[in-house]
Amino acid sequence: MIVIAALALWFVALSFHALLQAKLCRIMALPVLPHLPLHLGRLVLPLVALWLCLRLGTVPGVLTWFGTASVAGIIASLALTAISLRQPGRRNLGDRTADAL
Amino acid sequence: MRKSISYKKGDSFARVWTLRLILGAGASYALAMGVLSLFRHFGSEAMLVVGFLCAFALMPGIVLVLFCFPSQRAHGRTTGRSLKTLAIVPLAAILSIAGVQ
Amino acid sequence: MRDNLRIRMGWLHEWVGFVGGLILVITFTAGSLALFDTELTRWMQPELSRYTPAPMTDQALNEVGTLAAEMRSEGANAFITLPTPRDPIIRIQHFDGHAFVGSAYRPDTAFPVATRQTGGGQLFFDLHHSLYYGPFWGNMLTEIAAIGLLVAVGSGVVIHFRSIFTDLLLFRPFASKTRAFMDAHILAGILFLPFMVMMAYTGAVIHAPRLFPMFGGNHHGRPGHERPQQTAHSQHTHTPRTEADDAPAAAPLAPMFHQAEDVFGTGTIGLVLFDHGKVSMTKADSASFAITRDHLEFSETDGTLLKTVRAPDTLHRLGGTLRGLHFIRWAPLPLRWLYFLSGLVGSAMMSGGLVLFLMKHRNQKAGRFDFRLAETLTIAVTTGLPLACLAYLWANRLIWSDIQFRSGIEVRVFFGVWAFSVAHAAWRSFSGRSKQGWNEQCFLFAAFALALLPLDLLTRSMNSFFNGLDVYKAVDLTVIGLGTLAFLIHRRLATP
Numbered sequence: 147m148i149v150i151a152a153l154a155l156w157f158v159a160l161s162f163h164a165l166l167q168a169k170l171c172r173i174m175a176l177p178v179l180p181h182l183p184l185h186l187g188r189l190v191l192p193l194v195a196l197w198l199c200l201r202l203g204t205v206p207g208v209l210t211w212f213g214t215a216s217v218a219g220i221i222a223s224l225a226l227t228a229i230s231l232r233q234p235g236r237r238n239l240g241d242r243t244a245d246a247l
Numbered sequence: 248m249r250k251s252i253s254y255k256k257g258d259s260f261a262r263v264w265t266l267r268l269i270l271g272a273g274a275s276y277a278l279a280m281g282v283l284s285l286f287r288h289f290g291s292e293a294m295l296v297v298g299f300l301c302a303f304a305l306m307p308g309i310v311l312v313l314f315c316f317p318s319q320r321a322h323g324r325t326t327g328r329s330l331k332t333l334a335i336v337p338l339a340a341i342l343s344i345a346g347v348q
Numbered sequence: 349m350r351d352n353l354r355i356r357m358g359w360l361h362e363w364v365g366f367v368g369g370l371i372l373v374i375t376f377t378a379g380s381l382a383l384f385d386t387e388l389t390r391w392m393q394p395e396l397s398r399y400t401p402a403p404m405t406d407q408a409l410n411e412v413g414t415l416a417a418e419m420r421s422e423g424a425n426a427f428i429t430l431p432t433p434r435d436p437i438i439r440i441q442h443f444d445g446h447a448f449v450g451s452a453y454r455p456d457t458a459f460p461v462a463t464r465q466t467g468g469g470q471l472f473f474d475l476h477h478s479l480y481y482g483p484f485w486g487n488m489l490t491e492i493a494a495i496g497l498l499v500a501v502g503s504g505v506v507i508h509f510r511s512i513f514t515d516l517l518l519f520r521p522f523a524s525k526t527r528a529f530m531d532a533h534i535l536a537g538i539l540f541l542p543f544m545v546m547m548a549y550t551g552a553v554i555h556a557p558r559l560f561p562m563f564g565g566n567h568h569g570r571p572g573h574e575r576p577q578q579t580a581h582s583q584h585t586h587t588p589r590t591e592a593d594d595a596p597a598a599a600p601l602a603p604m605f606h607q608a609e610d611v612f613g614t615g616t617i618g619l620v621l622f623d624h625g626k627v628s629m630t631k632a633d634s635a636s637f638a639i640t641r642d643h644l645e646f647s648e649t650d651g652t653l654l655k656t657v658r659a660p661d662t663l664h665r666l667g668g669t670l671r672g673l674h675f676i677r678w679a680p681l682p683l684r685w686l687y688f689l690s691g692l693v694g695s696a697m698m699s700g701g702l703v704l705f706l707m708k709h710r711n712q713k714a715g716r717f718d719f720r721l722a723e724t725l726t727i728a729v730t731t732g733l734p735l736a737c738l739a740y741l742w743a744n745r746l747i748w749s750d751i752q753f754r755s756g757i758e759v760r761v762f763f764g765v766w767a768f769s770v771a772h773a774a775w776r777s778f779s780g781r782s783k784q785g786w787n788e789q790c791f792l793f794a795a796f797a798l799a800l801l802p803l804d805l806l807t808r809s810m811n812s813f814f815n816g817l818d819v820y821k822a823v824d825l826t827v828i829g830l831g832t833l834a835f836l837i838h839r840r841l842a843t844p
Contacts, residue, residue: 149682164517173518205637206683209676212542213686219539220693223517231522260351264359283563293663295563296670299556303549307498314356314503 368496389468797831
């Protein structure tokens, strides 16, 4: 249960982080939301997740915290991508490879 | 702005960087051996674990730092200077290994 | 081409990443599977599906001790693994050069359980740490690859530094293929960066003496299975038999076991090792975070306590801590699954990087031999290796359970299928139809993965099928999930 709760908290926190990025919102045509609750959520929710994970013990707790952050990030990215595909204002950038590669 | 690609220049950079990578790998290995010798000499066998931790942080670090230097300021000069600097590193490592034996 | 920091780091990341990535995809894939090596071994011994776990009795331990002594008097370097929650059975095992194999006994009665000979999940363990290439050269290759990973991570961070946080969750799967792969590679790379750095760093330090042999006299090569130096030496050589070896254990093991539990705690003793007239009651790797192999040594003849061996201080425990972080034998199931997912994502991330390398160079170098070779090797490690792993599971169930050397035949099937996939990849790549090569291998994997559940049900006892989630169903469902993913990839590749 703790792992699932940590996953959910990280999912929300990372989604809030993505919604705070102007570039991301523009590219993926995501809605612009009030910034204050997003900032608060981004700051507080990972700490709540850490507190929950530390109930498993120090070492397992820290490892679980990092692990759930990573997995939740993937889930959040996929969810935001799915939402953006349904947005009418989505733009498809052309074939721009990374500068260095 | 579209970057122009000069393949000949790209090839010459690739040659320089390949040489830099090979020499850098050798230099980092020699330096790591020097560090381990110091740990074994001034510490104990048990301290070697700490020595290994340092060595495996040092080795990729050295390669990355080497690639921070530009390849060419004046034609070949900086490259030559970098290689001479590089040669000092394994020499220092060998001297330190010899010193602690 | 300009010469600036990002371009130089890009070149470094690209080339170190590609060459190292070919090894690291194997390391990460095998390592992820090795996290569940015990469970995979149980899946590959379907005879255990009828077995109900029972608590170990003193009488059973004593009888198994007598059996082990008899085996040792015949020349086998046998030791005993005691029941754990992950593997609730007593085993007498010996090392065959690549894996620990042996026989299984009920912990309540010492009655032998007729299980088929198999290396089980240990194949993946060996593949992970030494590419199945031996403890010296194989370990050295993985060590170098680990340093390459650290270089690739560092250079990747420098390249992407300006947008690490702003583009953290950016993913555009329906943009151009290069963009989609790049986004996926960066997304997985950044999110799983702590895990990958930790695993590369701890893994490199654990086997550091392989890269620096002048500094590591006590290194035994096999992670997590280190023994006292005398026993490690006798594992790989035929030790001359002494009178002590000839005589079966005179003292029963149960009192020694209870005495060890009094010192280290109930449920902590996992191994019983024998060495030149001594019995070591050794802490299980799962008993604590740091793997220290603390043990009590007893005389084999009369059971008197000879000495207590513990890691004396923090410095000595440091190595055990690194092993604990890397192997997580102590970890509960949810954390083990997190590691498993992280390992698979790391493997996928690196595979994406290999594909990006090919995409970048395809326009100029598609007709060249070295490009085709690079493409062949990429297909071999990204789709060929999973196909070989699946073939290993299939071979386990299809090969007769009681033929001699069957564990060796299973391993040959694994490498045979992998070699076949390399040949197939080479054929498709050199004929200019590499996409078809990817597609066909994905389809094969999907087909055999989705058929694994029926194979499992047909080849073992189903009397506990509806009794909740067990190891067999967990393996089957995981493979079905991966097979479904492969099928979706196949559909995407098949779409023109």
